[in-house]
Amino acid sequence: MVGLGALALGALGAAAMVVANFRPEPGSHAALAIGGPFTLTAGDGKTVTDRSFRGKWLLVYFGYTFCPDVCPTTLNDIAEALGKLGPLADKITPIFVTVDPERDTPEVMARYVKSFDPRIVGLTGSPDAIAEVAKEYRVYYRKHPTGKSPDDYLMDHSSIIYIMDPEGRYVTLVSAEQKPDQMAARLRQLITKSS
Amino acid sequence: MTSRTLAIVLALVLPLGLASGPAAHAQNAASPAIEIMSPWARATPAGAESAAAYMTMINKGPAADRLVAVSTPVAQVAELHRTVNDNGIMKMLPVAGVDLHAGAQAVFKPGGYHVMLTKLAQPLKVGQSFPMTLTFEKAGPITVTVKVQKIGAMGDAMGNMQHDMGGTKTE
Numbered sequence: 322m323v324g325l326g327a328l329a330l331g332a333l334g335a336a337a338m339v340v341a342n343f344r345p346e347p348g349s350h351a352a353l354a355i356g357g358p359f360t361l362t363a364g365d366g367k368t369v370t371d372r373s374f375r376g377k378w379l380l381v382y383f384g385y386t387f388c389p390d391v392c393p394t395t396l397n398d399i400a401e402a403l404g405k406l407g408p409l410a411d412k413i414t415p416i417f418v419t420v421d422p423e424r425d426t427p428e429v430m431a432r433y434v435k436s437f438d439p440r441i442v443g444l445t446g447s448p449d450a451i452a453e454v455a456k457e458y459r460v461y462y463r464k465h466p467t468g469k470s471p472d473d474y475l476m477d478h479s480s481i482i483y484i485m486d487p488e489g490r491y492v493t494l495v496s497a498e499q500k501p502d503q504m505a506a507r508l509r510q511l512i513t514k515s516s
Numbered sequence: 517m518t519s520r521t522l523a524i525v526l527a528l529v530l531p532l533g534l535a536s537g538p539a540a541h542a543q544n545a546a547s548p549a550i551e552i553m554s555p556w557a558r559a560t561p562a563g564a565e566s567a568a569a570y571m572t573m574i575n576k577g578p579a580a581d582r583l584v585a586v587s588t589p590v591a592q593v594a595e596l597h598r599t600v601n602d603n604g605i606m607k608m609l610p611v612a613g614v615d616l617h618a619g620a621q622a623v624f625k626p627g628g629y630h631v632m633l634t635k636l637a638q639p640l641k642v643g644q645s646f647p648m649t650l651t652f653e654k655a656g657p658i659t660v661t662v663k664v665q666k667i668g669a670m671g672d673a674m675g676n677m678q679h680d681m682g683g684t685k686t687e
Contacts, residue, residue: 386561386563386564386565387564387565387566387634388566388608389558389560389564389566389567389568389630389632389633390568390597390599390608390626390627390630390632391599391606391608391626391627393558393561393667393668394626394627394668394670397667397668398668400668401668428563429563430563431563432561432562432563433561433562433563433564434561435562436561436562436563436564436667437561437667437668461605465607465608467595467610468593475608477602477605477606477607477608478605478606479604479605479606480601480604480605480606481604496604497606498601498627
């Protein structure tokens with residue numbers, strides 16, 4: 322269904338192929354199937370997929386750069402958690418996926434995430450590609466107009482950090498309201514347990 | 517309800533009593549004495565066009581007042597907003613005004629009430645400060661100096677440590 326959705330949405334051919342090849346039909350019982358294949362654009366303009374990150378634990382968080390309150394708090398918490406983990410942080414790649422692809426170009430995303438921690442990867446993509454990956458991660462987002470100009474809007478969005486293992490499988494989630502200490506402790510526990 | 521939103525609600529209903537330190541006072545003797553403590557904003561990440569400013573407001577006067585408008589030369593638009601966590605979905609809702617009952621305080625902090633600044637004239641950098649005018653229904657305009665802190669700063673939310681740093685003024 323996800324694969325068909327990607328095709329129907331006219332996502333990039335490569336994305337559709339990846340989806341068709343690696344994503345089993347989730348069916349109606351796959352309530353816990355979180356995450357999946359994606360094809361998005363990194364800050365340097367290069368195409369990356371979920372497979373580009375194999376071997377790393379991922380922290381996947383969705384937000385947008387226009388967000389002045391919640392997103393900077395969360396990204397800073399992630400950066401602090403990485404700092405607390407020391408060398409263990411080398412095993413982790415935090416990914417910030419925009420839910421506002423219209424405004425968040427690869428360049429905007431790259432500059433934004435670097436302000437928090439150079440290890441955070443900012444990803445954007447076509448509106449279809451973003452819709453697809455958000456659906457896979459069960460992330461809700463919606464444009465919320467705030468003025469007369471088409472540029473006057475904010476995004477309502479789920480604020481959850483997903484932890485994916487080095488095989489790209491969903492492990493657990495942490496509320497974006499958790500403090501860096503708690504986040505670091507949880508990651509340390511997961512990573513040391515698995516190695 | 518999350519811990520952060522709960523903290524805001526509690527802060528809004530807390531009676532006055534612990535407020536101390538230098539702060540801005542409305543000078544008009546006939547109006548309630550509004551104190552604005554520790555106004556601060558986060559430095560903006562490169563590429564960001566918006567920012568948020570925070571502070572604690574205390575109504576030391578005998579009558580209720582209401583914050584109705586905000587303006588600052590550093591942003592074309594300054595609006596009162598509240599971040600709401602609706603079952604894990606973060607929404608920023610515009611707020612028409614913030615009531616400040618006699619003896620009450622209102623805390624603007626990350627994850628809750630904030631002044632949303634959009635269309636910034638230029639990025640906000642750590643160590644800078646800028647004027648911001650808060651207009652109250654009765655007390656009228658009060659201009660404070662907002663200090664720009666680092667991107668990840670949590671300000672007063674982390675423990676009221678700025679109260680003795682001054683940095684506020686009245687007009």
